[in-house]
Amino acid sequence: MDSFAIVGCGGAGLKFLKEVCIHNWAFCMGINNSNSDIVISRKNAMMGGSVYGDIAFEVFPWLNKLLSKNVIVLSGLGGVVGSNISVLIGKALHGRANVYGLFSEPFSFESPERSERARIAKDNIMKYYRGVIFISNDPLSKYYSNLSMIESMKIHGVIMKHIITDFRTMILNGYTPFRFEGRFGFGIGFGTGRHRINLAIQDALDSPWLTGEPKYAFFSGEVDKEDIAVVVRDYPFKEWYLYRTKEYGDEIKVTVLSR
Numbered sequence: 001m002d003s004f005a006i007v008g009c010g011g012a013g014l015k016f017l018k019e020v021c022i023h024n025w026a027f028c029m030g031i032n033n034s035n036s037d038i039v040i041s042r043k044n045a046m047m048g049g050s051v052y053g054d055i056a057f058e059v060f061p062w063l064n065k066l067l068s069k070n071v072i073v074l075s076g077l078g079g080v081v082g083s084n085i086s087v088l089i090g091k092a093l094h095g096r097a098n099v100y101g102l103f104s105e106p107f108s109f110e111s112p113e114r115s116e117r118a119r120i121a122k123d124n125i126m127k128y129y130r131g132v133i134f135i136s137n138d139p140l141s142k143y144y145s146n147l148s149m150i151e152s153m154k155i156h157g158v159i160m161k162h163i164i165t166d167f168r169t170m171i172l173n174g175y176t177p178f179r180f181e182g183r184f185g186f187g188i189g190f191g192t193g194r195h196r197i198n199l200a201i202q203d204a205l206d207s208p209w210l211t212g213e214p215k216y217a218f219f220s221g222e223v224d225k226e227d228i229a230v231v232v233r234d235y236p237f238k239e240w241y242l243y244r245t246k247e248y249g250d251e252i253k254v255t256v257l258s259r
């Protein structure tokens, strides 16, 4: 059994999944009302909200495929399929797997129905998920004003890919004492050159999705622990971790999580 299952739910969830599932270390599955591994009608997705316990596994047998140690759910909250299936997965699998989620939240200019559906889904997700990150869409237009709308909407997938890589290397692998439980804000930064550690940290701290304290830093790159230790003294991180990898070449990546 894979220790990671990644599920993309709804139209946005499928797009995020496509960006994320490029490696073969996780079992990946898409669920939508068309063009997906599991095809489910909107009506059945809505029914998911009222199904509980073991019955859920009979009504939605694909849930059995997700019985991994860690299940990571991706979707865009606000739509019918993604919102309802994300809640269903949490409800059915919590207690049997560690269920985590990365979700976009609708732009405030989308319909009131969408924001209301997202709000209800969010409340239920908070009840059933072990750890979650909500990534609102609103900051996209402000922080990435140099990009077209279509281009900026792809950023969520890239963000999710980076966070899931950190899940595997540092955050959810059990080797670090860090516990990804509850709701987190985040920032991701990269740096090159002589001041690359500082630059990466400042880039991450600039994130519109990073709010609250305490903050935890997760570094990846070909860098010595001692070099990071010197730099992080100037920053208020409660804990920090390093995963040594050649994957980023001369660059350093840091993901900062906040409470």
Ligand SMILES: Nc1nc2c(ncn2[C@@H]2O[C@H](COP(=O)(O)OP(=O)(O)OP(=O)(O)O)[C@@H](O)[C@H]2O)c(=O)[nH]1
Residues within 6 Å of the ligand: 009, 010, 011, 012, 013, 015, 042, 075, 076, 077, 078, 079, 080, 081, 082, 083, 104, 105, 106, 107, 110, 114, 137, 152, 153, 154, 156
């Ligand atoms: N950041 C980002 N958000 C998206 C993208 N596509 C959709 N969304 C958001 O996700 C929300 C849900 O959209 P979909 O995933 O298409 O909806 P669905 O779950 O398929 O549900 P239906 O309403 O049944 O189609 C939208 O209201 C948007 O806020 C995307 O490419 N990037």
Ligand SMILES: [Mg+2]
Residues within 6 Å of the ligand: 010, 011, 033, 079, 081
């Ligand atoms: Mg859809």
